Amino acid sequence: MRSMRGLIEVEGLEFSHGRERGSDARGGGSWSLRVPELTIEDGSTVGIVGESGSGKSTLIRILCGLLPVAAGSATFRGKEIADWLRIGGREFRRQNQLVFQNPSGSFDPRMTMGRSVAEPVKAIERRAPTGAEIAGWLSEVGLRGEILRRYPHELSGGQLQRVAIARALSLRPSVLYADEPTSALDVSVQAQVLNLLMDLRENLGLTLVMVSHDIVVVAELCEYLVVMKDGGIVETGRTDDVMRRPRASYTEELIAAAERVSLR
Numbered sequence: 001m002r003s004m005r006g007l008i009e010v011e012g013l014e015f016s017h018g019r020e021r022g023s024d025a026r027g028g029g030s031w032s033l034r035v036p037e038l039t040i041e042d043g044s045t046v047g048i049v050g051e052s053g054s055g056k057s058t059l060i061r062i063l064c065g066l067l068p069v070a071a072g073s074a075t076f077r078g079k080e081i082a083d084w085l086r087i088g089g090r091e092f093r094r095q096n097q098l099v100f101q102n103p104s105g106s107f108d109p110r111m112t113m114g115r116s117v118a119e120p121v122k123a124i125e126r127r128a129p130t131g132a133e134i135a136g137w138l139s140e141v142g143l144r145g146e147i148l149r150r151y152p153h154e155l156s157g158g159q160l161q162r163v164a165i166a167r168a169l170s171l172r173p174s175v176l177y178a179d180e181p182t183s184a185l186d187v188s189v190q191a192q193v194l195n196l197l198m199d200l201r202e203n204l205g206l207t208l209v210m211v212s213h214d215i216v217v218v219a220e221l222c223e224y225l226v227v228m229k230d231g232g233i234v235e236t237g238r239t240d241d242v243m244r245r246p247r248a249s250y251t252e253e254l255i256a257a258a259e260r261v262s263l264r
């Protein structure tokens with residue numbers, strides 16, 4: 001995954017979830033992430049996999065600028081993310097968009113879908129998008145314009161996740177981070193949403209970074225894999241190499257566990 005022109009480059013990155021949340025539901029005590037080196041190339045598809053609590057979400061939140069870099073370096077287009085956020089924060093946010101696991105939590109229940117979809121362009125580009133623009137974004141994700149007048153509770157989980165994707169892509173980002181984008185959806189619509197993401201990625205030339213606990217799913221979709229455990233990276237590489245010749249025994253365990261589930 002090394003190249004001379006990584007879109008995103010991480011070196012000696014450290015971050016801790018401190019004790020600020022005390023004895024909360026996530027277990028209190030401190031937890032740290034350490035990433036000695038990681039490069040994500042422009043236009044690539046990268047799957048970040050590992051068991052629950054391995055640090056996948058924490059890593060992508062740092063790369064999106066939602067959590068600070070405590071030590072080391074994390075750059076986007078050659079510039080430290082912290083510097084982007086100081087000067088050029090809006091442009092950084094435009095270029096780096098995130099879709100979350102649970103689509104129903106991503107929308108204000110009192111806002112129509114039309115208002116929700118218009119929000120990022122209003123906030124980042126400081127203009128109101130036209131109705132035709134909004135309808136165009138929805139049609140990219142396979143939804144009809146009539147959905148604009150509806151409220152979140154009137155849509156299915158799959159439809160809501162499509163709207164969340166349309167909203168993220170309305171800013172024409174360079175990178176789309178998808179954090180377990182289908183795990184809250186019915187099995188019947190999971191494949192549709194994953195296929196949609198891959199089609200959009202190809203059509204729009206996006207860099208797609210997808211987090212999942214299921215190595216087999218991301219291996220099917222992504223060219224590169226990053227395997228995480230206990231706040232560290234145990235293995236990275238081209239998907240074919242990692243799946244055929246895993247170097248870490250933990251990766252072998254993840255593959256075996258995912259295969260067991262898919263055989264059921």
Ligand SMILES: Nc1ncnc2c1ncn2[C@@H]1O[C@H](COP(=O)(O)OP(=O)(O)OP(=O)(O)O)[C@@H](O)[C@H]1O
Pocket residue numbers: 017018021026027031050051052053054055056057058059213
């Ligand atoms: N805001 C927080 N405050 C304190 N600890 C946190 C916070 N967010 C996450 N953690 C802890 O950090 C560790 C890594 O969590 P993270 O969500 O990054 O893992 P993950 O691999 O994405 O897991 P999951 O698949 O369950 O989301 C876990 O031990 C978690 O409990």
